[in-house]
Amino acid sequence: MKSTSFNTVKITEYIVDWLLNYAKNANVKGFVVGISGGIDSAVVSTLCAKTNLPTLCVEMPIHQPVSHVNRGKEHIDFLKKNFKNVTSVIADLTPTFDTLTNSLPIGEQHEVLTLTLANTRARLRMTTLYYFAGINHALVVGTGNKIEDFGVGFFTKYGDGGVDISPIADLMKSEVCNLATFLDIPTSIISAKPADGLFDDDRSDEDQLGASYDELEIAMINHENGKKSTDFQGREKEVFEIYSRLNRINQHKINPIPVCLIPKTLKS
Template sequence: MQTEKVVDYIVNWLKDYATKAGVNGFVIGISGGIDSAVTSTLCAKTGLDLLCIEMPIHQAPSHVTRAQEHIAQLKKRFPNVKDTVVDLTPVFEEFKTEVSLEGKQATVDMALANTRARLRMTTLYYHAGLLGLLVAGTGNKVEDFGVGFYTKYGDGGVDLSPIADLMKSEVYNIGKYLDVPESILKAAPSDGLFGDARSDEDQIGASYPELEWAMQMKDEGKTAEDFEGRKRTVFEIFMRYNTSNKHKMIAIPVCEIPNNLK
């Protein structure tokens, strides 16, 4: 990958899109992870307004520390960057008092995790509307189009996706080029939706390099029967997520009424 040229291309794409949309810049949620760090830096390089928002909900301290370190670095490097903190923990806790928490614990936990992401999406769009900004997405290619590892209408609810055509490994390469803090480059990827430090690999059962390999194998027409051992396990994990999350990757189904019934 021609990293410098890719960075310039994305920055120009972002600036051109925002200019044509008639907006002032971008708003992005900062999690302390590599994807939001890279995306926010790319947005900052446009020279347009960038609002970075921390939105903790019982957040792991390590995530908060990394997010704050990154925002401080961005503000030092780019005069167009501003930040704010919106503590959504009270909102989340109040929400829990108004809904049923009955059912299998794992199911309830997942529903609440997705609720966290959707509360954050609502917060980002509030500020976007207030300030004339676009919500910049932070999903990469393997998450968005491989395993669908994001929340529909949560972190998947965005106006544009600057890094969605980049594999996770490519995002890391760009992160190094953009001088993203070392603490973020070394941290295990995590969605931060459960209030602890569990990693994406803990949840999925495979690492991002493994998932990238499986995505390539699928594109080449391979099946699980083509592999043995760990490779077969990884490919099956990828296909299970790819299949079950397909609804996130395609347009919303529309019931088209036949003309003779109208």
């Protein structure tokens, strides 16, 4: 799905200025971005690099598919070639992940265990990013887009959802793709099937969600416009129901942590 009224130049400038001003107001030196080999982290890291502030790209393989690793390296090479303020580091978390999982009991339900271990990978990466942010006096920059963060909640709480700032969380996936083309992100990354890289296999986001981002984007717009499942038929109805279900069950991730507010009358 392509946006027809998307000003890539002005939006790029706006985000870069936003990043720069936020960093200055927070009195930090720069940014830390986890590089996955996917389009979202590629766009975010490029936007950070364009601020001219130190930008550290962190690769964190955990039994990673070779294709993801290669795309990540290709993107980092692209950034270093074009921006002098970009550095990179590899933190191989495979031994750490194996040590942790070998010390924990194995659940009986394979599907639940697989998802739990996937979320564990994301949380190890979050911890690693904050380590590098701490020693570099930098901000951890989120790479989630609007569909993931506010539509279907397709992220790990306290994993890739654990960040300091989110520069593209108000952009649909198609809009992120528009920025990627404008920013000259390598074609191999733009054309790759979106995947979170949290499993031992090469499953895509679409495999997990049951719908493509283009389909979910339409469903999100329809949902925000007050449409109901009964308004659609066929595949459109199926995707709308997928979106509605994920949006409903993931409100605990999409919204702030619920706080039990005690009535003042009970405190006095």
